[in-house]
Amino acid sequence: MASDYKTPYSGVLGWLDDRLPVINFADQHLRFYPTPKNLTYAWNFGSLAGIALVIMIVTGIVLAMHYTPHEAHAFGSVEKIMRDVNYGWLLRYLHMNGASFFFIVVYIHIFRGLYYGSYKEPREVLWGLGVIILLLMMGTAFMGYTLPWGQMSFWGATVITNLFSAIPVVGEEITRWLWGGFAVGNPTLQRFFALHYLLPFVIAAVVVLHLVALHRYGSNNPLGINPKGKQDQIPFHPYYTIKDLFGLGVFLIALSVFVFFAPNYMGHADNYIPADPLVTPPHIVPEWYFLPFYAILRAIPDKLLGVVAMFGSIAVLFVLPWLDRSPVRSGKFRPIFKQFYWLLVADVILLGYVGAMPPEGIWIPLGRLATAYYFAYFLVILPLLGIFERPKPLPNSISEPVLKGGGQPAGATAKPMDKA
Amino acid sequence: MANTANSGQKGGGEETSRRDFLYLATGAMGAVGVGAVAWPFIDQMNPSAAVLALATTEVDLSPIEAGMGITAMWRSKPVFVRKRTQEEIEQARAVELDALPDPQPDEARVEQPEWLIVVGICTHLGCIPLGNKPSEPRGDYGGWFCPCHGSHYDPSGRIRRGPAPANLPVPTYSFVDDTTVQLG
Secondary structure, X not given: OOOOOOOOOOHHHHHHHHHOOHHXXXXXXXXXXXXXXXXXXXXXXXXXXXXXXXXXXHHHHHHHOOOOOOOOOHHHHHHHHHHOOOOHHXXXXXXXXXXXXXXXXXXXXXXXXXXXXXXXXXXXXXXXXHHHHHHHHHHHHHHHHHOOOEHHHHHHHHHHHHHHHHOOOOHHHHHHHHHOOOOOOHHHHHHHHHHHHHHHHHHHHHHHHHHHHHHHHOOOOOOOOOOOOHHHEEEHHHHHHHHHHHHHHHHHHHHHHHHHHOOOOOOOHHHHOEOOOOOOOOOOOOOHHHHHHHHHHHHOOOHHHHHHHHHHHHHHHHHHXXXXXXXXXXXXXOHHHHHHHHHHHHHHHHHHHHHHOOOOOOHHHHHHHHHHHHHHHHHHHHHHHHHHOOOOOOOOOXXXXXXXXXXXXXXXXXXXXXXX | OOOOOOOOOOOOOOOOOHHHHHHHXXXXXXXXXXXHHXXXXXXXXXXXXXXXXXXXEEEEOOXXXXXXXXXXXXXXXXXXXXXXXXXXXXXXXXXXXXXXXXXXXXXXXXXXXXXXXXXXXOOOOOOXXXXXXXXXXXXXXXXXXXOOOOEEEOOOOOEEEOOXXXXXXXXXXXXXXXXXXXXX
């Protein structure tokens, strides 16, 4: 492969590309890369997630220059960042709210994939890599939240690490290993800092794999049918670079609204109280992006089964491509699926709400009901719909519905050919 | 695998040869080596000997009145020391063992009936239950109540209702004299 490569460029660029063919590679994958021409704004969130990762890494690295991972100094060093470090308040608020926005973007990205069947053959591995990224993000976010060493940091870390004590036989041993002591303490804080710095780069590596898998078969699209040729595709640049840039502008406006006008809206006041191992705050809740999973944990009255259900709620996504047996990808053509899908969206929002409420009264049965539907959607409804649902007829090509709607001659249906 | 010049060596049979043995032995040594190198990287996360050193703490019991409790620190964990009233002792002993999620008679959890000493960490997910101060709720069974996920403990520190799977554990302790207890 190596010796017969012929660079398409000339001059200095050609000299360099001949020795380092990465320029050609980037051109093929970012510029000429053929993309379905009917992608909507729902397809913006992948690139937005990538940008959010970059924002988190850049702000995180500069924060690490001022932070001290020690139980006696962590809280103080964060306050020093807020008060003394030049623009420290901006960097920290960007990092804090950036985490929330990263999750917002990724959740929309996931639900877009769920609706348009982006997980289906041949994109199962692409989807699975995405679920791995989600898990890594959750681990990173959880450990990052521990670092300011406030009350919520400390007790959140205590509750989450105690999840592992539910494992039979070796559970206690594992939690002690995670803590490096008999409770969450300084050894825990220091290792969480080391891992919180490492994991984003692991995420970046898996993102590269995610993109390799994506570019193998190209993006899915709102119709869920494969492009039939050049007339169904447009080059990534400038068409989608400009669309993604517009989306980025909207994203940055929304992020700025929070950073500058409500920087602590998505946080907890309790985390501005230094960690106290003797006082549990009366109402411990995780960050909002973990609430649906927290609700699933609490919905089950048994400790081990609760933990199993919580991890299972993500694990089920790995096998989703084989649970949904319908050959039709896009929810657009699946009238019954569509209803269950929107019910799932409402269900996850309800789970998030229940997760934020105290575990009493109406919230307990509601949480159980919502948990039951969450699992039923993946384990019962999708497999059955694949058998019993009759999907609407699919268009012959991506161009067809557009050309029809645009008042083109009636004969243009099956073989549109005059579009580049 | 066995089709090289070495096959048919003495005692080799048709399936095994000296080369197979070398493969396996090399692989096994490699695995042992990787394991030996990996262990320090795993074990560094375990509590160090300094942390593990069995610390003991002496607690002065004289200021505690019946019906009150204090929280002592032992091995970086909170320990509840409560002086129970006669009523609480009777209540704890009157419970049918079948009614308990983690059946244990009250007699097995105390050395002196009036002094209940338990590790104050909810066995569900590690929060500190409320109820050791007079101002705090004691739950539906008059012991402790964990606000995180709603576990109720009775005056013997036994789980009665909620997601916690086990009773509050009883640490090792001994009475030094009438008003001093040594934890650990």
